[in-house]
Amino acid sequence: MKNRNSFIKKNPLFFYGFIAILGIGLVTGIVTGCGKLNDDTGQPSTPSGTTGYSPISYGPKSTVGTFTLSMEADPTTVPADGTNYSTITVKLSNTSGIPVSGYTVKYTADKLYGWFYEPDSGQFVSEAEGLTDQNGVSVKRFYGTRSGQGVARAEVDVDEDGTADLVVSKPVTFTSGGQPSSAWPYTLELSASPSSIYANLLDYSTIIATLKDATGGSVENFTIEFEAELGYLSNDNVPPTAQTGNSKATALTNKNGSVSLYYYGARKGSAVISASVFVQDLMTSLQAKTVIKVLEGPGKPGEDVAGIAVDVKPDIQYVKADKDTGLSSEQIKITISGFVWDETGDPSLAGVRVEFSGACNGFATTKDGGAFPHEGTIECNLGVLEVGTHEASVTACVNTQKARYCDTDMAYIVVTATPPAEPTVTPTVTPTITLTVNKSGTGTITSNPTGINCGSDCTETFSQATSVTLTATPESGSSFGGWSGGGCSGTIPICTLQVSAATTVSAVFTTP
Numbered sequence: 001m002k003n004r005n006s007f008i009k010k011n012p013l014f015f016y017g018f019i020a021i022l023g024i025g026l027v028t029g030i031v032t033g034c035g036k037l038n039d040d041t042g043q044p045s046t047p048s049g050t051t052g053y054s055p056i057s058y059g060p061k062s063t064v065g066t067f068t069l070s071m072e073a074d075p076t077t078v079p080a081d082g083t084n085y086s087t088i089t090v091k092l093s094n095t096s097g098i099p100v101s102g103y104t105v106k107y108t109a110d111k112l113y114g115w116f117y118e119p120d121s122g123q124f125v126s127e128a129e130g131l132t133d134q135n136g137v138s139v140k141r142f143y144g145t146r147s148g149q150g151v152a153r154a155e156v157d158v159d160e161d162g163t164a165d166l167v168v169s170k171p172v173t174f175t176s177g178g179q180p181s182s183a184w185p186y187t188l189e190l191s192a193s194p195s196s197i198y199a200n201l202l203d204y205s206t207i208i209a210t211l212k213d214a215t216g217g218s219v220e221n222f223t224i225e226f227e228a229e230l231g232y233l234s235n236d237n238v239p240p241t242a243q244t245g246n247s248k249a250t251a252l253t254n255k256n257g258s259v260s261l262y263y264y265g266a267r268k269g270s271a272v273i274s275a276s277v278f279v280q281d282l283m284t285s286l287q288a289k290t291v292i293k294v295l296e297g298p299g300k301p302g303e304d305v306a307g308i309a310v311d312v313k314p315d316i317q318y319v320k321a322d323k324d325t326g327l328s329s330e331q332i333k334i335t336i337s338g339f340v341w342d343e344t345g346d347p348s349l350a351g352v353r354v355e356f357s358g359a360c361n362g363f364a365t366t367k368d369g370g371a372f373p374h375e376g377t378i379e380c381n382l383g384v385l386e387v388g389t390h391e392a393s394v395t396a397c398v399n400t401q402k403a404r405y406c407d408t409d410m411a412y413i414v415v416t417a418t419p420p421a422e423p424t425v426t427p428t429v430t431p432t433i434t435l436t437v438n439k440s441g442t443g444t445i446t447s448n449p450t451g452i453n454c455g456s457d458c459t460e461t462f463s464q465a466t467s468v469t470l471t472a473t474p475e476s477g478s479s480f481g482g483w484s485g486g487g488c489s490g491t492i493p494i495c496t497l498q499v500s501a502a503t504t505v506s507a508v509f510t511t512p
Contacts (some may be wrong), residue, residue, distance in 0.1 A: 023456075046089025066096040069156055069166035073142065078146035079112070079169040080174035082124070084285045088116075088170065090154045100136030104129055106155050106164075111172050117141045117283070134301045144174030161168060185214035190275045190288035192263065199231070199265040199294045200309070202239055208276040209255040209288065219257030225384050226261065227249050230271040230294050234262045241339070253277075265294035265486050308354065310396035311340040312409040321417050327384040328415045332392075336360060336378040339408070340370045350374065352375050359392040360407070387417045432461040433499045435468060441481065441509025445476040462499050476508050481508035 069093050078084045088107070093099045107128040109115050115124035117140075124145070130138035142152045150172050155164035164255045189210045197203040207226065213218045225248070226233055232245030240246070245266065251259040263273060265363045276287040306418050313335050336356065340348040347370030354372050355363045360380035364373035372378075382392060390413045397406040437454045444455050448469045451460030462468055472480045472493040480493045486505035488495035497503065 007494045012475075037397060045269055054056070058140060058332075066094050066098070067100075067156075067158055067166060068093050068095075069154070069168045069172045069271055071152070071154055071168040073152065073170040073172050076171070077173040077175060078144060080147045081284070082143055082145055083282055085117070085141040085143045086152075086172045088140045088142045088152045088154070090130075090132075090138045090140075090168070092132050092138075092156060092166070094136075101132055101134045103132045103156055103158070104441075105132060105138040105155075108153040108155075109142070110151045110153075112150070113144055113146055113148040114152060115143050115145060116152075117143055119200060142172055144172070147174050149173050151447075186279050186282065186286060187212045187214070187215070188275065188277055188286040188288045190273065190290045192273060192290045192292050195313065196293040196295060197265050199268045201232075201241065201264050201266055201305075204234075204239070204262045204264050205238070205292050206260055207233070207263050207275075207290075208258060208260045209251075209253075210259075211253055211259070211286075218255075219253055220255045222253045222279075223250055224253060224258070224259050225230070225276050227274045228263055228271060229273075230267045230269050231263055231265040231292075234264065234299075237262055239506075240264055263292060265292070268294050306396045307341040307437070308396055308405055308407045310336065310394060310407045310409045310413040312336055312392065312394050314411065316412040316414065318414045318416065321415050323417075325384075325389055326417070328386075328413075330384075332382040332385055332413050333389075334359070334380050334392055334394075334411050336364075336373075336380060336394055338372055338396055340366050340372065344368075347371075355397050356394060357397075358394045360394050382413070385413060385415050387415050389414050431464045433464050433466070434459060434461050434488075434502045435499055436504045437470065438504060438506040439509070440507075441474075441511065442478045443472060443480065443507075443509035445507050445508075446471050446473070464500060466499050467496060468499055470505060470507075473506050473511070478509045478511050481510040483507055 070093070071375055074084045074089070074090075075086055078086050081510045090105050090107075092103055094100050107116055107130065109126045111126040115126060116128040117123075118125050118128055120197050124143060128140055130140060132138050137295070138154075140152075144149070144150055151169050152172060153167065153169035156169075157163060158164040158165040166485045177293055188204065189212070191208050192205045193208075194205055197205050209224045209226070211222050211224070213219050226246045232240040233249040234240055234245075235249055235251060245264070251261055263271070265271060271292045272289055273292060274287060274289050278285045317332070319330060321327060322329045336355065338352065340346045340352050346367055349370075350366055350368045351374075352366040352370075352372075353363055354366065356378075359382060360378070362378075364378055366372045367374045380392075380394070382390075392411040393408060393412060394411075395406050395408045397404055428471075435447070435452065437452055437458045439454050439458065441446055444453065445458070446453050447460065448471070449462065449466070451462065452458060452470070470483075470488065472483075474480050476478070480491060482491045483489050483495050484506045486503040487497045488505050497505070
């Protein structure tokens with residue numbers, strides 16, 4: 001830091017100018033009466049604030065000699081959430097061209113509403129320091145911790161005599177608010193689709209959280225924490241149960257800042273889904289919320305409503321019918337199980353009676369955890385069924401002090417007829433006939449259908465009465481001389497004959 005002598009040596013114009021101004025001020029004070037030299041020309045004379053508290057007064061600027069100190073606050077109104085902030089920009093300027101970099105700016109917060117953030121320590125402080133850059137600018141973040149009007153103050157001791165020469169301050173209004181969903185440049189968004197589902201632990205709403213950075217910074221691999229009401233969250237699309245369901249979940253954002261999971265409603269009502277993410281740059285968390293309307297499904301758990309879910313297995317079975325009776329070749333059986341909730345939406349205790357009707361009639365009791373039957377399995381024998389598609393509907397009901405709640409499930413049985421035995425067919429044997437080609441000279445005889453390639457293969461068997469076409473192809477330097485035998489004659493190189501008995505055909509190739 002500069003000391004006072006070095007400052008005078010470097011800035012003689014400023015020093016002697018300051019002495020001259022001081023002299024004029026003293027003379028003016030003598031003429032006009034007793035007065036006080038005050039270089040804080042921008043400070044108001046009347047303090048402002050809340051009764052019982054001595055706030056920092058504020059004004060637009062302060063000027064000494066050729067130096068001017070100014071302050072801007074952007075924005076001037078922010079939520080008092082310790083996350084959003086106003087950027088305090090202090091600028092030291094000099095009309096004489098004296099450098100304005102390297103001057104210490106001391107910041108003071110009112111400590112009632114606002115605080116400065118110190119990045120080195122990661123703490124909120126009431127006093128902070130900064131150096132002006134080559135443009136004479138120093139910047140700090142001003143955070144609110146309670147609603148009201150906070151005041152940020154900055155001062156510069158130009159001649160380093162221990163007394164502030166320039167003082168300036170700005171008010172910032174802090175509004176009440178909870179944990180925010182955005183703090184520049186970050187925004188956390190949360191959505192649910194669909195926004196209304198049934199409380200049956202089967203239907204689901206897709207929850208999508210997206211973290212955005214307005215500056216284009218990376219939003220990948222941020223941990224999003226979720227919490228849900230009246231139901232359960234799942235990272236994969238697997239319906240939970242009351243025993244395995246969890247109302248909390250976490251997931252990492254992808255390169256687009258997004259992550260998705262699934263919400264299953266268990267009790268009716270307006271379910272609030274919350275998502276939060278800790279952002280290191282902000283030293284705090286952002287939170288977003290969305291609401292899903294969970295509707296009461298028939299016989300399903302809901303707020304202050306007991307419920308029951310029944311499951312009939314197998315869902316569908318295929319059985320062959322007996323060829324003589326036309327009925328299923330075996331006894332058709334189904335099994336029944338399920339789950340009961342109490343009025344709070346939690347699993348019922350052991351001993352709750354469940355009654356069955358429809359394809360099966362009877363009752364069972366629950367075991368601890370709400371599942372039924374208490375032990376073993378419930379098996380229902382439907383007997384033998386006719387050919388066709390049959391529905392086996394089972395309704396299970398539970399009685400509470402308030403009402404009777406039921407659920408129905410369906411199984412399908414398909415009985416197919418046994419096809420009649422196919423008649424025995426004696427294959428017809430068609431006799432074969434041998435066709436032989438005698439060839440002389442250089443050339444080739446081929447047949448259609450294929451079989452004869454004479455050259456090398458001059459004998460073939462064909463079915464009786466097959467029409468066979470023979471083709472004569474002479475080699476280079478040779479010509480076809482003619483056919484003889486088997487009904488073939490003449491010098492045309494193609495002969496078609498009906499093979500009704502063993503046949504021999506002769507072919508002659510000549511050389512000039």
